[in-house]
Amino acid sequence: MGLPFGVRVPALFKTPTGAALLSFLIPGLGQASAGYRVRGAIAAIPALAFLGVLALILAYDRGSLSGLPQDQRWLTSLLIMDAMLFVYRLWAVLDASVLAAKARPDTFQIVGPPSKWLVGVGVGVLLMGIIGVHAAVAELDLTWQHALDCRTGATPCWFDISYPQCGRPFPADAEFGVVGVNHGIDFSANPCQGAGDGPPELTWAGGVTAQLYANTGNPGPDLSSRWPDAQTSPRQCNTSTVAGSDTADCAYDYGWNAAADAYKTAASAYVSLGLASPGATSTPSPNVWWLDVEINNSWRTDVTLNVADLEGAVAYLQSMDTAGIGFYSNQYQWNQITGGTSVFSGYPSWVAGAGSAREAVADCSAKGFTGGRVAMAQYHAVGFDGDFLCQAIARS
Numbered sequence: 265m266g267l268p269f270g271v272r273v274p275a276l277f278k279t280p281t282g283a284a285l286l287s288f289l290i291p292g293l294g295q296a297s298a299g300y301r302v303r304g305a306i307a308a309i310p311a312l313a314f315l316g317v318l319a320l321i322l323a324y325d326r327g328s329l330s331g332l333p334q335d336q337r338w339l340t341s342l343l344i345m346d347a348m349l350f351v352y353r354l355w356a357v358l359d360a361s362v363l364a365a366k367a368r369p370d371t372f373q374i375v376g377p378p379s380k381w382l383v384g385v386g387v388g389v390l391l392m393g394i395i396g397v398h399a400a401v402a403e404l405d406l407t408w409q410h411a412l413d414c415r416t417g418a419t420p421c422w423f424d425i426s427y428p429q430c431g432r433p434f435p436a437d438a439e440f441g442v443v444g445v446n447h448g449i450d451f452s453a454n455p456c457q458g459a460g461d462g463p464p465e466l467t468w469a470g471g472v473t474a475q476l477y478a479n480t481g482n483p484g485p486d487l488s489s490r491w492p493d494a495q496t497s498p499r500q501c502n503t504s505t506v507a508g509s510d511t512a513d514c515a516y517d518y519g520w521n522a523a524a525d526a527y528k529t530a531a532s533a534y535v536s537l538g539l540a541s542p543g544a545t546s547t548p549s550p551n552v553w554w555l556d557v558e559i560n561n562s563w564r565t566d567v568t569l570n571v572a573d574l575e576g577a578v579a580y581l582q583s584m585d586t587a588g589i590g591f592y593s594n595q596y597q598w599n600q601i602t603g604g605t606s607v608f609s610g611y612p613s614w615v616a617g618a619g620s621a622r623e624a625v626a627d628c629s630a631k632g633f634t635g636g637r638v639a640m641a642q643y644h645a646v647g648f649d650g651d652f653l654c655q656a657i658a659r660s
Contacts, residue, residue, distance in 0.1 A: 281386035283364035294360025441469030458533025478526035519576030567603035609635030628654035
């Protein structure tokens with residue numbers, strides 16, 4: 265006849281695996297269960313002190329916790345504390361297991377002698393749990409630190425800014441920057457990319473080494489005063505030989521013209537900063553260019569016209585001396601605007617929309633919305649748009 269449940273359960277917690285489980289939950293409890301009560305009390309002091317301080321903070325100063333992700337010193341302290349707790353909990357679990365293995369014979373008479381194989385598996389699972397928990401805390405801490413000032417060295421710190429940051433503080437400690445040349449729509453200028461309204465954004469982004477992005481759109485002939493008419497190059501739009509203003513060729517010309525205007529705007533900004541000679545029609549050094557494809561700009565319902573527009577923009581930038589070309593968007597917007605085309609699969613994606621640096625890292629490992637690789641992933645970084653550099657941006 266089996267022993268009563270109330271007898272077997274306490275005895276199980278005196279086995280190596282049971283004692284390890286107790287110390288996994290509360291360090292020192294497993295030692296006490298194995299008969300080493302004084303040792304267990306001493307082992308529990310750090311855990312009880314930590315829980316006590318945490319309880320006091322939650323009771324009297326809970327609001328201070330919300331500011332920790334924005335304080336570099338606290339984040340560094342948290343990382344050190346996490347490492348110390350990791351070592352402490354590993355020791356507590358292993359120590360409890362070893363002490364319980366020396367249990368009194370009467371314990372083994374109740375539950376049977378411990379199987380070394382089962383003990384190894386049980387304790388191993390607990391140790392893996394400890395490693396997983398503390399690794400997750402460390403990863404979150406490092407992500408917050410990277411979002412603050414990118415001094416971790418794991419990934420270069422990039423930010424992108426444009427007209428909304430005019431006259432406002434720029435991100436600090438940025439290693440590289442991307443600047444929007446437009447004022448939110450094509451055929452418009454960001455007033456502070458060069459000398460003008462407030463500190464120049466191109467200077468903050470590294471001057472001649474800055475990366476640039478231009479807004480795109482395809483409003484059609486009925487909505488745009490900039491729509492090509494009687495244009496013969498690069499393609500014919502509503503000419504004497506090719507009639508029609510609402511065609512793929514016209515959309516191509518519109519994209520070409522918009523990219524040309526954006527490029528001219530950037531060249532003028534460099535001139536205003538003295539980084540290019542007066543009257544220069546090109547930027548002083550080849551820049552990487554990104555074409556911003558978002559649904560908040562005007563697009564046609566016929567996605568083939570939108571694709572033609574983007575082909576024209578790419579063709580213009582290819583005709584200039586650039587260091588690379590890519591697209592900024594996300595999969596949803598790309599599908600809505602282009603129908604999910606793979607025409608641009610040879611160009612890298614700069615993925616928008618991540619709510620955190622951790623999500624951006626995951627975006628880096630996914631396939632780009634163009635069908636090609638992901639070069640950068642944008643995320644919200646303490647009031648700014650931060651960017652993880654996934655891969656180098658090759659010349660396209």
